[in-house]
Amino acid sequence: MGRIITKRKIAPEIISLEIEAPAVAEKAKPGQFVILMTDERGERIPLTIADYDRQRGSVRVVSQVVGKTTAKLSRLNEGDELFSFVGPLGKPSDINRYGTIVVVGGGTGIACIYPIARELKEAGNRVITIIGARTKELVIMEEELRKVSTELLISTDDGSYGKKGFVTDVLEEVLRKEKDVKKVWAIGPAPMMRAVCKATKPYNVETIVSLNAIMVDGTGMCGTCRVTVDGETKFTCVDGPEFNGHLVDWAEFMNRLARYGQLEKSSFETYKRERGKDNG
Amino acid sequence: MAEMIPKPERMKRSPRQMPEQDPKKRIRNFDEVPLGYTAEDAIYEAQRCLQCDPPPCVSGCPAEVHVPQFIQKIVEEDFAGACIEILKTNSLPAMCGRVCPQEEQCQRVCVYNKKDKPIAIGRLERFAADWAREHRVKEKLLEIRKKDKRVAVVGSGPAGLTCAADLAKMGYDVTIFEALHKPGGVLIYGIPEFRLPKKIVGHEIDKVKELGVKVTTDLVVGITKSVDELVEEFDAIFLANGAGAPQFMHIPGENLNDVYSANEFLTRSNLMKAYKFPEFDTPIKVGKKVAVIGAGNVAMDAARTALRLGAKEVYVVYRRTRKEAPARVEEIAHAEEEGIRLDFLTLPVRIIGDDKGNVTGMECIKMQLGEPDESGRRKPLPVKGSNFVMQVDMVINAIGTMANPIVARSATGVQTNRWGYFTVDEETRATSREGVFAGGDITRGSATVISAIGDGKKAARAIDCYLSSGSSLRKR
Ligand SMILES: Cc1cc2nc3c(=O)[nH]c(=O)nc-3n(C[C@H](O)[C@H](O)[C@H](O)COP(=O)(O)OP(=O)(O)OC[C@H]3O[C@@H](n4cnc5c(N)ncnc54)[C@H](O)[C@@H]3O)c2cc1C
Ligand SMILES: Cc1cc2nc3c(=O)[nH]c(=O)nc-3n(C[C@H](O)[C@H](O)[C@H](O)COP(=O)(O)OP(=O)(O)OC[C@H]3O[C@@H](n4cnc5c(N)ncnc54)[C@H](O)[C@@H]3O)c2cc1C
Ligand code: SF4
Ligand code: SF4
Ligand code: FES
Numbered sequence: 001m002g003r004i005i006t007k008r009k010i011a012p013e014i015i016s017l018e019i020e021a022p023a024v025a026e027k028a029k030p031g032q033f034v035i036l037m038t039d040e041r042g043e044r045i046p047l048t049i050a051d052y053d054r055q056r057g058s059v060r061v062v063s064q065v066v067g068k069t070t071a072k073l074s075r076l077n078e079g080d081e082l083f084s085f086v087g088p089l090g091k092p093s094d095i096n097r098y099g100t101i102v103v104v105g106g107g108t109g110i111a112c113i114y115p116i117a118r119e120l121k122e123a124g125n126r127v128i129t130i131i132g133a134r135t136k137e138l139v140i141m142e143e144e145l146r147k148v149s150t151e152l153l154i155s156t157d158d159g160s161y162g163k164k165g166f167v168t169d170v171l172e173e174v175l176r177k178e179k180d181v182k183k184v185w186a187i188g189p190a191p192m193m194r195a196v197c198k199a200t201k202p203y204n205v206e207t208i209v210s211l212n213a214i215m216v217d218g219t220g221m222c223g224t225c226r227v228t229v230d231g232e233t234k235f236t237c238v239d240g241p242e243f244n245g246h247l248v249d250w251a252e253f254m255n256r257l258a259r260y261g262q263l264e265k266s267s268f269e270t271y272k273r274e275r276g277k278d279n280g
Numbered sequence: 281m282a283e284m285i286p287k288p289e290r291m292k293r294s295p296r297q298m299p300e301q302d303p304k305k306r307i308r309n310f311d312e313v314p315l316g317y318t319a320e321d322a323i324y325e326a327q328r329c330l331q332c333d334p335p336p337c338v339s340g341c342p343a344e345v346h347v348p349q350f351i352q353k354i355v356e357e358d359f360a361g362a363c364i365e366i367l368k369t370n371s372l373p374a375m376c377g378r379v380c381p382q383e384e385q386c387q388r389v390c391v392y393n394k395k396d397k398p399i400a401i402g403r404l405e406r407f408a409a410d411w412a413r414e415h416r417v418k419e420k421l422l423e424i425r426k427k428d429k430r431v432a433v434v435g436s437g438p439a440g441l442t443c444a445a446d447l448a449k450m451g452y453d454v455t456i457f458e459a460l461h462k463p464g465g466v467l468i469y470g471i472p473e474f475r476l477p478k479k480i481v482g483h484e485i486d487k488v489k490e491l492g493v494k495v496t497t498d499l500v501v502g503i504t505k506s507v508d509e510l511v512e513e514f515d516a517i518f519l520a521n522g523a524g525a526p527q528f529m530h531i532p533g534e535n536l537n538d539v540y541s542a543n544e545f546l547t548r549s550n551l552m553k554a555y556k557f558p559e560f561d562t563p564i565k566v567g568k569k570v571a572v573i574g575a576g577n578v579a580m581d582a583a584r585t586a587l588r589l590g591a592k593e594v595y596v597v598y599r600r601t602r603k604e605a606p607a608r609v610e611e612i613a614h615a616e617e618e619g620i621r622l623d624f625l626t627l628p629v630r631i632i633g634d635d636k637g638n639v640t641g642m643e644c645i646k647m648q649l650g651e652p653d654e655s656g657r658r659k660p661l662p663v664k665g666s667n668f669v670m671q672v673d674m675v676i677n678a679i680g681t682m683a684n685p686i687v688a689r690s691a692t693g694v695q696t697n698r699w700g701y702f703t704v705d706e707e708t709r710a711t712s713r714e715g716v717f718a719g720g721d722i723t724r725g726s727a728t729v730i731s732a733i734g735d736g737k738k739a740a741r742a743i744d745c746y747l748s749s750g751s752s753l754r755k756r
Contacts, residue, residue, distance in 0.1 A: 001498065002498075023499065023504050023505065024504065027503070027504060037461060041553070041559065041560045041561060042561050043552070043561040043562045044461075044552070044562075068561055069561060083461070084461035084497070084498050085498060086459070086461070086498040086499070086500060086504070087503075087504070088503065088504075089500070089503065216544060216547055216548065216552070216562075217459070217460065217547065219459050219500055219503075219684065219686065220524075220525050220684050220686065221524040221525060221526070221543055221547070221684065222526065222541060222543045222544040222547050223526045223528070223540075223541035223543060223544055224541075224544045226535050227535075228535055233528065233530075233534070233535060238686070251637075252535055252637065255536075255537055255636060255637030256535065256537055256637065258537075259537045259538075259565065260563045260565070263557065263558075263563035263565070264563060266558070267557065267558035267561065267563070270558055271558075
């Protein structure tokens with residue numbers, strides 16, 4: 001378990017890995033995630049299951065290099081074995097036949113919404129998908145998402161592709177036009193998810209977000225991943241990762257996401273310096 | 281062979297103390313605190329044993345260690361033989377020698393205890409196990425006929441390891457399923473290096489594997505595989521998934537950035553080796569002034585870890601008194617020697633933070649003891665108007681853990697009580713579902729390593745009985 005079957009670079013600093021993990025693939029559902037370690041000294045990091053193939057016994061994850069662990073992961077090659085790979089963790093998305101649904105993905109969140117959009121479409125929903133990134137080359141999985149969406153809308157911050165602006169700008173337009181949106185799914189960086197919730201609030205549309213809380217075990221043992229939802233403490237790894245975004249205490253969540261910022265940054269800097277020496 | 285001393289002489293001797301790392305030095309490192317007996321110390325202490333027949337000490341040991349026999353081997357300077365004698369009943373002696381609450385177990389019933397100086401059974405056990413490890417003593421395993429029955433063990437803490445080892449010795453084909461990437465349970469993720477070196481835990485787990493036990497890590501039972509699925513593949517099941525879910529106090533400010541559960545703090549430090557950050561990738565933070573809530577072994581471990589990670593002042597805050605503190609006396613003594621301050625009769629009511637989520641203080645109220653409650657302990661009651669603020673910048677919550685429902689949810693027909701612990705028969709560890717047994721913390725709440733080991737042994741015996749009678753979970 002944990003062997004990298006295929007590795008593709010799908011954008012600068014973003015890789016897509018297909019990983020051999022029959023036991024995980026067998027159970028995987030949209031909205032769930034895995035926790036992996038690259039090596040014995042590594043950190044346990046959560047990544048969303050972006051796809052799964054029960055026949056091949058594999059799951060796919062899409063990872064963006066943001067720090068030491070994701071950098072180490074991006075250096076592994078096909079055939080390499082991860083030190084640890086466990087899942088499928090968290091509760092699956094609540095897929096039902098609702099009617100019209102909008103799914104919104106930002107950055108690597110685009111990969112996370114893919115299986116959700118697919119299952120929603122298969123369940124008979126009208127799926128309007130909005131994806132956004134900083135710039136054109138960071139727009140990932142466009143073709144795959146087009147296949148599973150009734151309509152696909154794209155935005156880039158710099159206007160190099162699709163509509164210029166944020167996903168929330170496109171979302172506002174959709175909400176104005178579509179009178180009967182039953183539910184919105186939004187996955188991406190915390191500020192984006194919070195902005196989406198702000199946008200949907202006046203329309204009173206239930207908005208599901210997938211929180212990328214910091215985690216260690218992912219099974220409810222450590223409490224690292226706690227968030228306040230509707231005034232109650234929840235563990236993201238077992239009670240989530242999906243929650244009603246209108247009830248999340250975003251200020252607390254974002255403070256907690258930054259807990260190890262300084263330490264992570266300095267360790268990434270050291271790592272890059274050392275790698276630089278190796279290569280030179 | 282060392283000299284046999286006449287009984288009256290033996291009884292005059294006082295117990296041999298064990299040397300320890302100097303408190304001033306040890307708070308700067310994660311090396312083990314008690315240094316262990318030398319061979320000479322061990323022989324001296326072993327010579328005190330009166331070789332009682334029957335030996336009361338054995339009845340105090342859930343692992344059924346042959347105490348007088350192994351001690352006699354130490355007197356005979358046959359240290360390898362001493363360890364082999366222990367291994368006959370206990371697969372984890374180096375760990376037990378270190379973390380068993382001996383004063384409550386074997387040593388409490390030692391005949392010497394009348395004079396308050398029981399034989400240091402735990403220290404001797406540790407000595408024998410360490411000696412055997414350092415001298416690479418190989419236990420000659422009896423040739424056993426393999427049985428064609430498979431047993432699944434859920435969880436690799438002391439209960440699971442013991443049950444697996446005992447069953448393997450009987451010839452069963454045993455597989456342990458563990459959620460984390462490393463086996464050992466609390467011994468690996470909870471108890472710190474300076475109390476239980478991970479090299480030693482690793483060694484004892486390797487010995488269990490040498491018996492033929494398979495260990496599958498990274499498999500969360502209840503998620504990756506349900507208990508109901510295990511039933512299809514195995515003839516019997518032992519559930520030993522511990523009681524790992526952290527409890528919180530539900531007071532304001534508990535989700536501020538630097539409020540840790542003891543589990544997070546200790547798991548980062550022990551399992552993930554964050555005390556070696558950035559050599560190991562997992563970070564950990566520690567404040568200058570740290571408050572630890574609770575007064576069990578877990579609280580002492582968290583407090584002493586915080587100190588070693590660089591905290592300037594560490595306070596242990598407990599709502600009852602020293603007398604009720606659940607930690608071992610030795611652990612409290614070690615913590616105090618290291619400069620940790622214990623604030624008894626103090627209850628946190630609120631954690632105070634700034635707008636970035638950083639902890640700036642903890643408001644507490646003083647307590648006084650009232651009438652005894654249902655547990656027989658005097659109930660602490662708040663003293664009106666005694667609120668005060670402790671100036672701390674980090675809080676570690678060590679008030680206890682509870683059952684994690686993941687395993688139970690996937691086990692049809694296995695009953696739990698209202699706290700989520702499996703209900704079992706005391707002696708056989710049988711659950712309400714035939715062929716499914718359970719033991720350790722998931723049947724009793726947070727307890728001790730030795731009680732978990734005892735459960736593992738009882739379950740192994742009952743599983744052997746169950747399978748020998750021709751029963752099986754599997755439809756063949
Ligand atoms: C349920 C879940 C699903 C996730 N799915 C994906 C995914 O599909 N693809 C993907 O690329 N990432 C995903 N993430 C985020 C991913 O886990 C983090 O990017 C990763 O842990 C960073 O590790 P690092 O050592 O490379 O960086 P670090 O050095 O740990 O962090 C670098 C920067 O990222 C921030 N950061 C740290 N941890 C997280 C985190 N958990 N989430 C967001 N930012 C963080 C830090 O504050 C720092 O600024 C997911 C997180 C969760 C909890
Ligand atoms: C910090 C700390 C210090 C302690 N100090 C002492 C001490 O000094 N002396 C003493 O006697 N006792 C001490 N204890 C208590 C003692 O460690 C426990 O009572 C004992 O470990 C319980 O053993 P167990 O086998 O029941 O469970 P655990 O040791 O908890 O092991 C359970 C295992 O099951 C795994 N698991 C959980 N869920 C699943 C799942 N769904 N699928 C697969 N695997 C799963 C866990 O990851 C874990 O590895 C301490 C506890 C702590 C936390
Ligand atoms: S295992 Fe524990 S209780 Fe048993 S003899 Fe050893 S120290 Fe005493
Ligand atoms: S009770 Fe004490 S003196 Fe007697 S055999 Fe046991 S350890 Fe030795
Ligand atoms: S990650 Fe440990 S409890 Fe959620």
